[in-house]
Structure formats: structure tokens, C-alpha cells
Amino acid sequence: MDAVTEERYLPWGLLAPALIIILLIGVFPLFYNLFLSMHFWNLTRPELGMRFIWFKNYTSLFTSSLFWEAFLRTFVFTIVAVGLEMCLGFGLALLFNRDFKGKSIVFPIILIPMITTPIVVGLIWRYMFNGEFGFVSWILQVVGTDVHAVLSNPATALPAVIFVDVWHWTPFVFLLSLARLGALPRSPYEAAEIDGASTWQIFKWVTFPMMKSVLLVALLLRTMDAFKIFDEIFIMTQGGPGDATEVLSLEIYRQTFRYFNMGKGSALAIVMLIVIIIISRIYLKIFQKEEAVVQQ
Amino acid sequence: MRKLSRILLFGLILGIVFIFSSNLMAFDLAGASKPYKGQTLTLSLMAGYKVNEVIPQIGKEFTKITGIELKYESIPYSETLEKHMIALSTGSRTYDLLNIDNLWFPQYVSYLRPLDDYMKNPKLADPNFDVKDFVPEVLQGYQWEGKTYSFPEGYFFPVLIYRKDLFEKHGLTGPPKTYQEFYEYAKKLTEKEGGTTVVYGATEQGQRTGIFDELCTPYWGKGGQLFDKKLKPIFDNQDMLNVLTIYQKIYTEGLAPAGSTDFELGEAAAFFAQGKAAMMWNWSMMGADLEDPSKSKVAGKLGYTMFPKDNPKAVHYVREASTGLCIPKTATNKEAAFLFVQWLNSKGTLLKVEAEYKTGHPSRYSVMRDPKVAKLFPYFPLLEKAAKDNAVRLVPKIVEWSQVDDISAVYFQKCMIGKMSPKDAIKEAVKGVERMLDDKGYYFEGKEYSDLLTGRYN
Numbered sequence: 001m002d003a004v005t006e007e008r009y010l011p012w013g014l015l016a017p018a019l020i021i022i023l024l025i026g027v028f029p030l031f032y033n034l035f036l037s038m039h040f041w042n043l044t045r046p047e048l049g050m051r052f053i054w055f056k057n058y059t060s061l062f063t064s065s066l067f068w069e070a071f072l073r074t075f076v077f078t079i080v081a082v083g084l085e086m087c088l089g090f091g092l093a094l095l096f097n098r099d100f101k102g103k104s105i106v107f108p109i110i111l112i113p114m115i116t117t118p119i120v121v122g123l124i125w126r127y128m129f130n131g132e133f134g135f136v137s138w139i140l141q142v143v144g145t146d147v148h149a150v151l152s153n154p155a156t157a158l159p160a161v162i163f164v165d166v167w168h169w170t171p172f173v174f175l176l177s178l179a180r181l182g183a184l185p186r187s188p189y190e191a192a193e194i195d196g197a198s199t200w201q202i203f204k205w206v207t208f209p210m211m212k213s214v215l216l217v218a219l220l221l222r223t224m225d226a227f228k229i230f231d232e233i234f235i236m237t238q239g240g241p242g243d244a245t246e247v248l249s250l251e252i253y254r255q256t257f258r259y260f261n262m263g264k265g266s267a268l269a270i271v272m273l274i275v276i277i278i279i280s281r282i283y284l285k286i287f288q289k290e291e292a293v294v295q296q
Numbered sequence: 297m298r299k300l301s302r303i304l305l306f307g308l309i310l311g312i313v314f315i316f317s318s319n320l321m322a323f324d325l326a327g328a329s330k331p332y333k334g335q336t337l338t339l340s341l342m343a344g345y346k347v348n349e350v351i352p353q354i355g356k357e358f359t360k361i362t363g364i365e366l367k368y369e370s371i372p373y374s375e376t377l378e379k380h381m382i383a384l385s386t387g388s389r390t391y392d393l394l395n396i397d398n399l400w401f402p403q404y405v406s407y408l409r410p411l412d413d414y415m416k417n418p419k420l421a422d423p424n425f426d427v428k429d430f431v432p433e434v435l436q437g438y439q440w441e442g443k444t445y446s447f448p449e450g451y452f453f454p455v456l457i458y459r460k461d462l463f464e465k466h467g468l469t470g471p472p473k474t475y476q477e478f479y480e481y482a483k484k485l486t487e488k489e490g491g492t493t494v495v496y497g498a499t500e501q502g503q504r505t506g507i508f509d510e511l512c513t514p515y516w517g518k519g520g521q522l523f524d525k526k527l528k529p530i531f532d533n534q535d536m537l538n539v540l541t542i543y544q545k546i547y548t549e550g551l552a553p554a555g556s557t558d559f560e561l562g563e564a565a566a567f568f569a570q571g572k573a574a575m576m577w578n579w580s581m582m583g584a585d586l587e588d589p590s591k592s593k594v595a596g597k598l599g600y601t602m603f604p605k606d607n608p609k610a611v612h613y614v615r616e617a618s619t620g621l622c623i624p625k626t627a628t629n630k631e632a633a634f635l636f637v638q639w640l641n642s643k644g645t646l647l648k649v650e651a652e653y654k655t656g657h658p659s660r661y662s663v664m665r666d667p668k669v670a671k672l673f674p675y676f677p678l679l680e681k682a683a684k685d686n687a688v689r690l691v692p693k694i695v696e697w698s699q700v701d702d703i704s705a706v707y708f709q710k711c712m713i714g715k716m717s718p719k720d721a722i723k724e725a726v727k728g729v730e731r732m733l734d735d736k737g738y739y740f741e742g743k744e745y746s747d748l749l750t751g752r753y754n
Contacts, residue, residue: 043381043382043384043385044381044402044403044404044406044695045406045695046385046406046407047406060735130555130558131553131554131555131556131557131558132553132554132555132567132572137555141492148554149553149554149555149557149558151557151558152502152554152555152556152557152558152713153713154710154713154715238503238504239504240503240504240557240706240709241502241557241709241710241712241713242706242707242709242710242713242715242716243706243710254702257377257378257381257382258377258378258698258699258702259696259698259699259702260381260403
């Protein structure tokens, strides 16, 4: 083999194992899902087989009011939950960026929710919110509110699952922000202090601009994750009461593993994927813009 | 003297013939299972059913006799269908026996192996098995197009369980006779102390997997039908409206606990066992634990009766449920699996299961009539009466039943908590069910379906 041929093919040869794995576990399932989304295939009716039906699964979705309600609910959940997580996480990081008594004790406690698996989180809060035996219900009764069974009331069920998600993932934003805060250069602060800037001005013109990139990464990761929320809601409410907490991922689960409509479930998954791609593209665009500003 | 010796001789011969023939008739399980000795059966069991907790214990006896090993996997009820369907559709050979709720049986049937060939095979079939001893409708739950796929281990249906002591305390002489009366009783029985409810008049099972079943009982008690002969949903009528209105009132007026929207059979029974409710619609088998003083504060204080029905002319139909072990087509050890199913559901084993482990849901007449067993469970006469009255029915035997249940449940749950009017909830549920069945092609040819498929009861 001459040097030119080797130079041309060697990189491909070296990359081949990784590319094959990516194709098998990443690209193939995606295309198979796309293929399924254009078929009728019900596991409980194997005698009917798999039938190509073009975009019927998609049209059936887009004409269903339940789909649009679930879609809107997922957006509301994501915006409110992620918004709160960002504010609280960043706020806590600012607080922990300075020394105070008991910091070493409080710090690991704050991180506990993040290291708990979503199923356990769902179970813990399901029992905490239980209308008869739950701690939260007991407190609400003592306080004298009208609603005790938080998860049984459509007006309070969605806020309750948002609260749980915030409890679960605020530490993630907190940790990411704290790590970045600790690594910020000291010189801009010294310059600002010499110029006589107030605490608020330092935060607004020094800290926040330097934190933007990491906050955007946290926002991107949390948005993608919150949009796909499943475990906690499935354990806590199964989408109920009625359809008060029915989000897109639960609808995918229901179509695929309850009704065994593999085609419709796949179509839903594709729609969800497209939405997540659009959101992440928007974030990345903003991120690139911010990076460009910083570099200037 | 001669006459006496002749009689004795005749008796002796008769005795020998009897012993000989009964020996011939007796089934030799050890002999039949010899070719399969050393095989291992993998069973998938649904968690939460008492009989499934007993099978691993009693199964040791089967292994001792046959040398066939048993391996168990326990799956929560809510995950069973999903896990099984994935295994079956991918052709997995993991399981030799699947524990199936008869509610889901139509969804499984394409993947299962019927037992008829084995039952005709003299090398495998126990001649004393006596299929006719099973409650026929319960057995029907596992039959499809004339073939049998399992023998049910359990037979249970929803009954009214009530606190006799509280009834006496409030001057109520007997259980309610109509659904309206059930509501009025619930009002009388609800006890408050300083603004807090200490005893609720009733429980409700508002969880998405429980609400439709609970509503169907009083609806059928009015003589209502879910579908017409063409499988079009027809429960948008005055009967369902009355039922749902009362159901909603019980919840919104605080006669049932606020957490009822999260209750299914287990949660409702646990609440009731703590003495916090006076009446409960629940599956008969829950009585087994409710009568156990180590698990229940209300043991010995309970009455059991058929759930009230409004139409005196309507037969007191009950929606029967059961579980059974079925053999998938892909099972590795089918014959050994059949021997286990046959042994487990034999009169002797099922009697032992009830007598020693008190599961409380006999599927055989001989077991529910056994005096030792019958005295353990005060509700057994109800099971036998329903079977005798030809009142035991299955849910409509269509593959999509779970979807019908689920679609309706969403709207009925909204109605229960007062966020939708009963009229709108029923309208939306009927519309959703009809759309789904239309999508599945049930109305293409406008054909009429059998009563078994439509679940038409009257």
C-alpha cells in the first residue's frame, strides 16, 4: 500500500469500529423508528402484520385534541420547572460561593435529590403527597387549606409534579454554576471594585456575563431532560387525575406499551425528537452568539 | 351361611375390581413426567395476587414428585402486560408459563398454545382432572374459538363489603338495595369529629385502572349495556348518567376519602382495613386479608353482599375476574408446563391452596363447597350463588378492552373530581371509544358481533 492510499484510508479504518457502533445504536434505531411511524403495527394483532400507511399516524396525532393538550402541558411543565431550577440553582450557587457557618454540612444535603434515582423520587413524593397518610397532606390539614390530596386535584397536581422536578434537579444547576463561579478570574472583580461598582453592578456586569455560557449549557441540558420527563410523573400520577399531568412521554408510553400501537407511538416519538432538536438548535444559536461576543 | 359367604365373596370381588379400576384411573404424575425430569420451567407471575405468592411454596411439592425444576419471576401487575407483550412479539423463549389476567387474555391469544391436544393425550392428561368442576364462565375466560388455553386458579368479582358494627350503630338494618340507597347510606355513615372526617361512608377506586370497573357494576345493575350488537358504545344514556352523578356526589361531598382518585383495589382495601370507611366496592378476594386480624382492624366485623342493583328485573350480573397460567407458543418445555398447570389446578392442589394458604378465590365448585374451607371465608356463598344463578360474566372479549377502559377512565376521573359534568364525561368517553374502535376497523362491514365480544348481558 502506497503512502497516499494509506493516508486516505487509515483514518477511516481507525474510525470504523466507533462508526459501526454509532450506526448500530444511534442511527439504525432512529431510522427504524421513522420506518415504524409510517406503519400500522399492533402487537396484540399479529395476524394483521405490519402495514404501510404513509403519514396516517401523524395525521391522526395532529387531529387529536388529547395530543395538543399533552403537547401544551409538556411545554408549560418544561418552562416553569426549568425556569425555577435555573433561578434557584444559580441563586444557591451565589450563596455558597461565599463562606458561612455550616456550609460543609448543608452542601452535601442539597446534593442528595440529584443523586436519587427518578423512580425513588417519584415514590417518595407520592407518599408525601398521599391524601390520607402523606406528610404534606397533614401539613395542609393543619394549616387549614381546602385541598389536602394534592395529587388528586387537577389544579394542584401539575404544580406538585413541577415542584418535585424542581426539588430533584435544582442541585444540578447549583453544582454546575458553583463550579464555574469558583473558576472565575479575580481580575475583573478587582477592576470593578477599584472603579467603585456596587454589588448589584458587579453581579450584572461582571458575574452574570461570565456565567452566561455555563448557564446556557445547564438550560439546554435541563430543557431537553424536562421535555422528556416520564418516571416521576408515571410513578406519582400516571398522567392523572383525568389527564391533568399527561405529558408527551406518557402518551408515547401509553400508545406503545399499553395499547401496543407501535406505529403511533413511534410517530409521537419522532414529533418529540423534532421539537427537542428545534429547541436545542435555538439554544445553540444563542450560545454561539454569546461566545462570539465574549471572544470579541 | 352359604348365602352369607356368597355375599362376602361378591363383596370381595367387587372390592378388588374397585381397587383395581381406581388404580387404573389414578394418574401417575411421577411416571408421566419422567421424560421431562431435569427440565426447568420459567414462570412469570403477577405480583399482588395471593395465589402467586403461594405457587413458589407449593411448587416445591411438584418438583419433589416430578424432578422438574421451577424458576419464578414476579412482575408488578401494572407492568405485566407490557413486559409479556414485548417478550412474545419478539419471539423470546424466556418463559414457559405466563400468568395472565383474563381481562387481557384476548390480547395474548395469538401467541399462546392451546391445551386441548395435551388434554387428549393419555400420557399427559389426568383422567380425574374434572374440567366440569370449574365455574364454566371462569373457564370461558381462557377459551378462544373453542379451544382452552388455561385453567383459572382464581375466581372473584366485585361485591359490597360493609361494616356490620357501624350499620348497627347508625340504625341501618341491612345493606343498601339500590345505588341511590348506597349514596344515602354513605351520607349517614360518614362520621366527623371537629370538622375532620374520621369514618368515610364509602371508598371509591378512582385510579385510571379501576374507575370504569367500579362504575360498570351499578350500571349493569340497572340493566345497562356497554355496546350494541355492532360494537358501538351505547352507554351515553340515563342509566350511566345516574350512576356517574351519584359517583361524583360521593366524592365531591366528602363521603369518600380525598385520596380515592389514587385508589385501586389494594389501596382501597388497606384504607378500609384500618377502619376508616363503612362500605367498599371491592373484589371478593380482598375478604381473605380483611378477615385476618393480623392485617385488619375490622376482621370479624364485616358483611358481604352483592353490590346493589337498581333494576329488580335485571339479573344480578357480576364482572368476573381470574388469573391463569398459559403456555406461550415459544415455550421451550411445553409438556412439562402443561403437567404443572394440570397439577396446580387439580382438585387436591387447589383445595390445599385454599385450606392452608387462605387465598380466598376458589375457581372449583368442589373447593368452595368444602366445609373446612367454606367456614374460613364468609363470602364464599356469594361466589356459588352467582355461579348458580348464571350471573357470572366476562368483560367484552375484545382485544381493545384495555383501551376502552382507559379512554373512558380519563373522562370519568375528571367527572369524579367535579371538573367535568357527568353528561359531558359520558359523551366524550363514548365518542373516544367509538373513534378508537372505528380506527381498528370494527365498523367497516357493519357486521354484528357475538354476545361474548360485545359483553351484552341481558
